[in-house]
Amino acid sequence: MSSKPLIxxxxxxxxxxxxxxxxxxxQDIAALSSKYEFIVVHGGASQTTRLSERLGITPKxxxxxxxxxxxxxxxxxxxxxxxxxxxxxNANLVLALQSAGVNAIGLCGIDGKLLExxxxxxxxxxxxxxxxxxxxxxxxKVEKVNVELxxxxxxxxxxxxxxxxxxxxxxQPLNTDGDRAAAAIASALHARRLILMTDVxxxxxNFPSDLASSxxxxxxxxxxxxxxxxxxxxxxxxxxxxxxxxSEVVIGNGTKEKPISSALAGAGTHITxx
Amino acid sequence: MSSKPLIxxxxxxxxxxxxxxxxxxxQDIAALSSKYEFIVVHGGASQTTRLSERLGITPKxxxxxxxxxxxxxxxxxxxxxxxxxxxxxNANLVLALQSAGVNAIGLCGIDGKLLExxxxxxxxxxxxxxxxxxxxxxxxKVEKVNVELxxxxxxxxxxxxxxxxxxxxxxQPLNTDGDRAAAAIASALHARRLILMTDVxxxxxNFPSDLASSxxxxxxxxxxxxxxxxxxxxxxxxxxxxxxxxSEVVIGNGTKEKPISSALAGAGTHITxx
Numbered sequence: 001m002s003s004k005p006l007i008x009x010x011x012x013x014x015x016x017x018x019x020x021x022x023x024x025x026x027q028d029i030a031a032l033s034s035k036y037e038f039i040v041v042h043g044g045a046s047q048t049t050r051l052s053e054r055l056g057i058t059p060k061x062x063x064x065x066x067x068x069x070x071x072x073x074x075x076x077x078x079x080x081x082x083x084x085x086x087x088x089x090n091a092n093l094v095l096a097l098q099s100a101g102v103n104a105i106g107l108c109g110i111d112g113k114l115l116e117x118x119x120x121x122x123x124x125x126x127x128x129x130x131x132x133x134x135x136x137x138x139x140x141k142v143e144k145v146n147v148e149l150x151x152x153x154x155x156x157x158x159x160x161x162x163x164x165x166x167x168x169x170x171x172q173p174l175n176t177d178g179d180r181a182a183a184a185i186a187s188a189l190h191a192r193r194l195i196l197m198t199d200v201x202x203x204x205x206n207f208p209s210d211l212a213s214s215x216x217x218x219x220x221x222x223x224x225x226x227x228x229x230x231x232x233x234x235x236x237x238x239x240x241x242x243x244x245x246x247s248e249v250v251i252g253n254g255t256k257e258k259p260i261s262s263a264l265a266g267a268g269t270h271i272t273x274x
Numbered sequence: 275m276s277s278k279p280l281i282x283x284x285x286x287x288x289x290x291x292x293x294x295x296x297x298x299x300x301q302d303i304a305a306l307s308s309k310y311e312f313i314v315v316h317g318g319a320s321q322t323t324r325l326s327e328r329l330g331i332t333p334k335x336x337x338x339x340x341x342x343x344x345x346x347x348x349x350x351x352x353x354x355x356x357x358x359x360x361x362x363x364n365a366n367l368v369l370a371l372q373s374a375g376v377n378a379i380g381l382c383g384i385d386g387k388l389l390e391x392x393x394x395x396x397x398x399x400x401x402x403x404x405x406x407x408x409x410x411x412x413x414x415k416v417e418k419v420n421v422e423l424x425x426x427x428x429x430x431x432x433x434x435x436x437x438x439x440x441x442x443x444x445x446q447p448l449n450t451d452g453d454r455a456a457a458a459i460a461s462a463l464h465a466r467r468l469i470l471m472t473d474v475x476x477x478x479x480n481f482p483s484d485l486a487s488s489x490x491x492x493x494x495x496x497x498x499x500x501x502x503x504x505x506x507x508x509x510x511x512x513x514x515x516x517x518x519x520x521s522e523v524v525i526g527n528g529t530k531e532k533p534i535s536s537a538l539a540g541a542g543t544h545i546t547x548x
Contacts, residue, residue, distance in 0.1 A: 055328055079362070086380075087361020088353070091447070094384050099445040105386040105423075106360075110368050112379040112432050149379075152426065158386050171373040173365070 004037045006154070006191040007260070010182035010237075011042045011093070012198045012230070015254045017050075022093055025197070026100035028260045029159065033102060037154050040093060040104070040161045041185060043178025045071070047084040055080065062134060065125040071139075072122075073175045078138040081175050082108075085163040093161050105158045109142070109166035110173055115181060116144040117166035117174045140174035142166055142181050145188035179237035187244025194241045195263050196234050197254025202269030203231060213266070216274020217242045238271045248272050278311045280428070280465040281534070284456035284511075285316045285367070286472045286504070289528045291324075296367055299471070300374035302534045303433065307376060311428050314367060314378070314435045315459060317452025319345070321358040329354065336408060339399040345413075346396075347449045352412040355449050356382075359437040367435050379432045383416070383440035384447055389455060390418040391440035391448045414448035416440055416455050419462035453511035461518025468515045469537050470508050471528025476543030477505060487540070490548020491516045512545045522546050 009029070015021045029038050052059050057080065060072035073081060090106040097104035109115025117140035124132050153160050164181040166174045179196055186194040203212045203223060215223065220239045224232050231251075238249040252259060252268030262268070283303070289295045303312050326333050331354065334346035347355060364380040371378035383389025391414035398406050427434050438455040440448045453470055460468040477486045477497060489497065494513045498506050505525075512523040526533060526542030536542070 082365045083357050083361035085361070086365055087357035087359070091356050091360055091382075091384065095445060095447060098384060098387070098441060103386055105381070106384070107379070107381075108365075110365065110372065110380070112377055112427075113372070148430070149432075152430065153386075156422070156426065158423075167372060171369060173369060 004035065005193070006037045006039065006189060008182050008186040008189070008191045008194045009038060009040050009260065010179055010194070010196045011040060011254055012178075014046050014199050015197060017046060018255055021255050022096035023100070024257050025254060025259055026096040026102060028258045029097065030100040030102050032260060038159050039150065039154070039185060039189070040097075040159065041164060041178060041182035042085075042089055042093060042161070043164045044081070044085045044089045047089050048081045051084045051088070052077070052080050062122060062124040062137065063127070065123060065131055072134070073138045074136050075138070078173050078175060082165055082173055085165050090161055090163045097159060097161065102159050103157060104161050105153060106161045106163070108163035109176070109181070112146055112149045113167055114146045114149060114162065115142045115164070115166040115176065115184070117142050117168055117176055119168045119172070119174055138168075138172060138174050140166055140168055140176055142176050142184040145185050147188050150185070150189060177233060177237070179233050180240060183237040183241035183244065183246075186241045186246045191246055193248050193250065194238075194246050195250045195252055195260060196237065197252055197259060198230065198234065199253065199255050201253045201267070202251045203227065203235065212269050215269060215271045217271070218274055220271070242271065242273050278309065279467070280311045280313065280463060282456050282460040282463070282465045282468045283312060283314045283534065284453055284468070284470045285314060285528055286452075288320050288473050289471060291320060292529055295529050296370035297374070298531050299528060299533055300370040300376060302532045303371065304374040304376050306534060312433050313424065313428070313459060313463070314371075314433065315438060315452060315456035316359075316363055316367060316435070317438045317455075318355070318359045318363045321363050322355045325358045325362070326351070326354050336396060336398040336411065337401070339397060339405055346408065347412045348410050349412070352447050352449060356439055356447055359439050364435055364437045371433060371435065376433050377431060378435050379427060380435045380437070382437035383450070383455070386420055386423045387441055388420045388423060388436065389416045389438070389440040389450065389458070391416050391442055391450050393442050393446070393448055412442070412446060412448050414440055414442055414450050416450050416458040419459050421462050424459070424463060451507060451511070453508050454514060457511040457515035457518065457520075460515045460520045465520055467522050467524065468512075468520050469524045469526060469534060470511065471526055471533060472504065472508065473527065473529050475527045475541070476525045477501065477509065486543050489543060489545045491545070492548055494545070516545065516547050
């Protein structure tokens, strides 16, 4: 591998749908490519929902015994997820990077066993005390990253763009959380930095005021109690990355110009082991 | 690169839609993997048409001044083509190969500039003597193959699965013919064999009788006059591969069990320089 520091950039699905964001991000990556190596990771919940609507398919949800509602990725939904991630978001990001002069290569976790995951056991509740094990929820957590494949692509000068679709233990495709997949990749490759790009400026103690510009690992459990939805998952992923050996995680705004340069210059919420 | 002979397998789009064909093909590739290296190439006109229908979009066609009707891949159509190829067919083939024990890696021509193409200039005629240059037909012909990328993936033990979507001179995605893309890849990599898998047993002199079991390069122009549609393009691609240095092209039936073993054992139409 080259001696340039490696940065993992996670791009939120909502950023991919904005007109200028993929180009702005790509130009920033191009401008920084003499100093850093990059891997881009993305999910795509919003595009999956939009494609489902276009195809006339209603997304399904499961309510857990503790009352938490989550997406139910059944056999039909994982096909749409795959189509949206590999066929739409990933392709658009690769084309935006190629246009900016970055030789991007699009992959997802099923390719070359890039991301191996274990399917989650999901239990649903009907609200009347009855519980059911859902066996066809194609959702999982990344447990293994093909470091050799990514290392050889980086040394050859490519910028991998990775969709957070993983390969399950029975070679089934699995929907995995993009932030946590990015954390797993950053940890496995001993990346110096993980930048989680979202559509707000960082973590706010009282949203939308009191942006926390720096946090330590020890602050995260309290912040997670305070945060909700996507931000809670970003804080969880940040902790996993730091525990995995990443020096710094930044949660920053990916919708503005030069979003990576800004994050490197101090914008956003910077989280270190502390 | 390893010393195992390289075989390029082109899989027709209609094969991908059959229930058992991807698994049968994958198992055959797995069984032959100790003797050969494989690259799989595919297009996807039929899945693109089906996805267009599901999305409620009517495919467009252009009629050339000489009266030939062809698909008009406008900006919306190339997005659907990309979604069907990368997000559906390519993913299904990679999963089928992984299930058979082959470490497949899905790519298309935009990834790492794998297939660079030039956009065709298309002229349409309205049948009343008026002609028009169509500038947004995203169709092209492969002119350059990234041999280094494919070579390094093969040496590392991966089986590349390539969708025939290419990168244009302005970093635009281009629809390219899968048979001819496979021929360009086979030529660039000096593959020993190109096997064009279709849903009939080979080239017939009087379809469906008189299967030609062997042809030479010099026979192809006459065969092309006799053939139509998909078979005409396969014969054109066969000629391009032989001219590019490939030793043998086989046109064979990909819908049967052990289709590659059968082709290697003599089934189908075998075409050599002669």
